[in-house]
Amino acid sequence: MRILAVDDDPIILELVTTVLSDAGYEDVVTAGSAEQAMTVISTVERPFECFLLDILMPGIDGVALCGEIRANPLYRATPILMVSRLDEKHHFDRAFAAGASDYVTKPFDATEFRVRLGLAEQMQRQQAQLAAAQHGKPDREKPRLSEAFMLDDVPFSIANHALESYLQGVPGGVGGMQCFALKLANAVEIHRKASGNDYEFVINSLADAVTEVLAGANYFISHSGNGVISFVVHGAIDMTEEEVARAVMTEVGMLDLRLADGSQVSPDVVVGSSSVSRLTSRSARIATMREAVMNAEGIADAVAGGKIVLQEQPRDSLLDRLFGGLAA
Template sequence: MRILAVDDDPIILDLLTAVLGQAGYTDLVTARSGEQALSVLETVEQPFDCFLFDILMPGIDGVELCQRVRAMPSYAATPVLMVSRLDEKKHFDRAFSAGANDYVTKPFDATELKVRIRLAEQVSNQQKIIASQGLDRTKKVRLSEAFMLDDVPGAIDNLALDAYLERIPNGLTAMQFFAVKIGNISDLHRKATPDEYRLIINSVADAVTDVLSGSSYFITHSGNGVLSFIVHGHIDMTIEETSRMVRTEAGSLDFVLASGEHVIPEIIVGTSSATRKLTRTARIQALRESIMDAEDVATMVKRLGPQMAQNTDERPGFLDRLMAGF
C-alpha cells in the first residue's frame, strides 16, 4: 500500500516511517507541509492508497488539506487518517466533516496505529475493486449497499461514523442517536431506476438535515433504507419532537418514477434512550440501538399496517407498550 504522510514535525515523520516499516508498509512518502503535499500529489506518477495528515500545521492545515484532496476525483474515497496531539471535540468534528475516515492521536501506540492502517488498507482494496468494475449509473445498487450520500450537509461515510464514535474521548459531550428506516424500501428499490433510488435516499436525508438545521450532527446511509444520524451538543427539540418532525418532513416527499407511478417513502424513526455523556463502547451501542428500534418498528408496521407508524410519537417505551398487547 502506497502512503503519503504529512506532518510539520520531522521526528513524527521518522517515527511513522519506523513503525509502518516494521508492519511491512515501506512504500511511504513524507511531506513537511500541506503545500508540499499538494505539490507531491500534482507530480506523482503512482497514486497513493492512504493518507496520514497532521491536523495542526502552519499554512494549509490537515483539515484543509483533507478537503482539497477530497475534491480530487481520483482521491474522493481514498482512506484519510487524521493525526493530532489534541483530543478536543472540535478537532474531531472538523476532521470528520472534511472527509476523514479515522483519527489517530499522538503519542502513537504502535499496535493501534498498525491496526488503523490495516483497516485503511482493507478500505483501499475495496475501493480498488469498485474502481476496476467501473461506476455504472444504470446498474441497480444492492439494497444492502451503504453508498455515500451526495451533497447532503453533515454526511459522512458509514464506516467513518463508527470510527468517529469510537475515537472521540469519553465524556466530551452529550449525544442523541436516531435512525430513519424507509419502511417500504424493498418496494421502492424494485420499482425505481438506479438514479431514482439514489435520489429517494438522498432526498430523505436532506429532509432529515432540514429538521436538524442549526444543530451539530453527522448523518450516514448504512444500506437497507436506513439513515443513521447523531446530534451532539445543544438541540432545541426533545427526542419525541425531533422524531415527529423528521417523519413529517421526510414523509411528505412524493416521487414520480420514470414509469409514471407516484411513490411515497414510509418513514419510521428509531431512537436510543442514551443521551448523556457516554463512553466509546456505549456510543456505538446507542447507535445500534436506534437502528434496531427503527427496524423493529418497521417489522411491526408491516404486520399491523402503516397507521401504526404514527404511534411512535409516544416514545419512549412505544415498543414495550405495543408488545404488551400481544
C-alpha cells in the same frame, strides 16, 4: 497501498515511516506541510491510496488539507486518517466534518495503528473494485440493498465506517449526544422497483429531508445499508428526540419522489432514537447508535406486521410507540 503522510515534525514523519514499514507498507511518501502535500498530490503520476494527516500544522492545518483532498474528485472516497495527540472535541468534529475516514492518536500504539491501516486498506480495496466494476458504464448499477453507499452531496454526510470511527473516538466526558436511525420500512419493495441510480436517489432524498430538520444543528449523517440512515446530533439542539422524529417523518411525507420511468414511490419511514447525557466510553457510544437502529428496525417490523399504523406515530416516546403498538 500507496500512502502520503503529512506532518510538520520530521521526527514524527520518521517514526510514521518506520511504523508503516514494520506493518508492511513500503510505498510511503512524506510531506512536511499541507502546502508541500498539495504540490506532491498535484504532480504525482500514480495516485495515492491513503492519507495520514497531522491535524495541527502551521499555515494550512490538517483539517483544511483534508477538505482540499476531498474536493479532488480523484480522492472523494480515498481513506484519510487524521493523526493527532489532541483530545479536544472541537478539532475532532472538524476533522470528520471535512471528510476524515478515521483517526490515529499520538503516541502511536503499533497494534492500533495496524488495525486502522488494515481498515483503510479494506476501504481502498472496496472502492477500487467498485470503480473497476463501473468503468465505462453510463449509469451506476443498482447497489445491493445491504450496501452502505456514500450519500451524495448531503450536508455533513460521512461514510458509515467513518461515523463508527467518530463515535469510537469522541473524547470521553463530553456532553451527551442524540443518535437516530431512519428506517425505510418498504425498502425491499422500493429497491425491487428501482433501477440504475433510482434507489440511491430515494435514499439521498430521505437524507436530504433529515438535514432540513437538522438545519443549524451539529450533526453527522450516514447511510448504513438496508434502508437505514443513521445520524448523530452532537451539541445543543432545541428539539427533543420525539420532536426530531416527528419533524423528520413530516418532512419525508412531503416528498414527491419519482423514479426514472416516471412512477411515484411513497417511502414509509420510521425513526428510532437513543441518547445518553455523558459519553464516557467507546462501547457506550456504539451501543447508543445500535440501540437507535434496533429501535427503528423493531418499529419497522411491527409496521410490516400490521401491529403499528404509521399514522398513529409518534406517541409519548419511541419505545412506547413500539411496545404500545405491539400490545394493542
